[in-house]
Amino acid sequence: MNWSRITFCFINVFLLKYAKKPIAVVGGGHVGLELATLFMALGSKVSLLEKSPALLREVDKDLKRVVEPRLKKSLDNLWLDSEVRSVKEEKDEISITFRHGKKRLTRSFDTILVTIGRTCNTDGINLRGIGIDIDGHGSIRVNSQRKTSLSHIFAVGDITGPPHLAHKAAYEGKLAVDVISGRERYFEPWAIPMVVYTDPEIAWCGITEKEAKRQKFNIKTSCIPWRYSAKALMQNCPEGLTKLIVEKGAKQILGMGVVGPGAAEMITEGVLAVEMEATVEDLQFSIHPHPTLSETAMEAAESVFGSSTHAFDD
Numbered sequence: 001m002n003w004s005r006i007t008f009c010f011i012n013v014f015l016l017k018y019a020k021k022p023i024a025v026v027g028g029g030h031v032g033l034e035l036a037t038l039f040m041a042l043g044s045k046v047s048l049l050e051k052s053p054a055l056l057r058e059v060d061k062d063l064k065r066v067v068e069p070r071l072k073k074s075l076d077n078l079w080l081d082s083e084v085r086s087v088k089e090e091k092d093e094i095s096i097t098f099r100h101g102k103k104r105l106t107r108s109f110d111t112i113l114v115t116i117g118r119t120c121n122t123d124g125i126n127l128r129g130i131g132i133d134i135d136g137h138g139s140i141r142v143n144s145q146r147k148t149s150l151s152h153i154f155a156v157g158d159i160t161g162p163p164h165l166a167h168k169a170a171y172e173g174k175l176a177v178d179v180i181s182g183r184e185r186y187f188e189p190w191a192i193p194m195v196v197y198t199d200p201e202i203a204w205c206g207i208t209e210k211e212a213k214r215q216k217f218n219i220k221t222s223c224i225p226w227r228y229s230a231k232a233l234m235q236n237c238p239e240g241l242t243k244l245i246v247e248k249g250a251k252q253i254l255g256m257g258v259v260g261p262g263a264a265e266m267i268t269e270g271v272l273a274v275e276m277e278a279t280v281e282d283l284q285f286s287i288h289p290h291p292t293l294s295e296t297a298m299e300a301a302e303s304v305f306g307s308s309t310h311a312f313d314d
Contacts, residue, residue, distance in 0.1 A: 027115035028055040030196040047077035144186040191274035203267035206255030206274040231291040242296035
């Protein structure tokens with residue numbers, strides 16, 4: 001039985017059921033914005049409510065700045081600083097009452113998608129009863145080899161806590177199999193890639209500028225706008241951006257961020273650079289093909305030294 005085909009068909013039926021209908025998305029994090037982007041592409045009128053004054057709070061400000069204008073233009077309504085008070089199901093629609101700033105508003109929609117977080121479904125299966133340690137959020141505690149408090153039982157994926165990512169779960173699963181097979185392996189990545197599948201995509205890895213400053217790293221940042229990229233101009237995406245976070249002294253690459261079409265593909269170069277403790281010179285002197293979007297990573301490295309070929313006025 002082809003489960004991938006069945007899953008694909010199920011998703012299509014689900015999407016077509018709600019396409020081109022007024023939808024409210026509650027939550028302005030990456031899941032909420034990914035779903036909002038998807039349904040807008042299908043022709044739905046999407047309104048988004050977010051409790052905080054800003055979207056994508058965890059995303060670097062320089063990367064987010066590229067995406068926000070397009071989102072605000074595409075959304076039917078965007079209510080920031082808003083909090084749901086009540087939801088009432090009526091005959092043909094659902095009404096939602098919410099606080100928006102100091103106002104109290106009520107609007108009706110065909111569907112409401114709630115994307116304000118997830119909880120683990122470990123209740124009711126007696127994990128604690130058999131001696132498996134669980135934290136206050138319902139996540140199973142594991143060590144660096146993905147062993148639970150019972151060393152012969154392993155746990156991987158979302159059930160072990162954030163980040164809740166498929167590629168992180170797959171990596172953990174392979175690691176656990178290796179450990180079971182007798183290999184000495186440990187889960188200690190420096191750069192788990194994060195991707196927000198909006199339009200355009202946002203991707204980052206390693207440490208962000210905000211986190212680096214919080215930890216009092218001595219850093220230098222370098223941003224290359226894609227308007228300097230021949231490939232970006234050819235693909236009509238000059239609003240993109242590539243960013244590096246570099247340690248000033250050793251010039252080690254601590255993090256990388258990309259926003260633009262194909263950002264999810266490009267971030268792998270940053271993952272490798274961070275994991276291999278590459279310096280900015282390593283990236284600068286690695287020849288990149290032309291014309292490509294990946295050249296912007298090389299130019300961001302060059303820009304650290306003020307020697308970028310094209311981005312001479314940024």
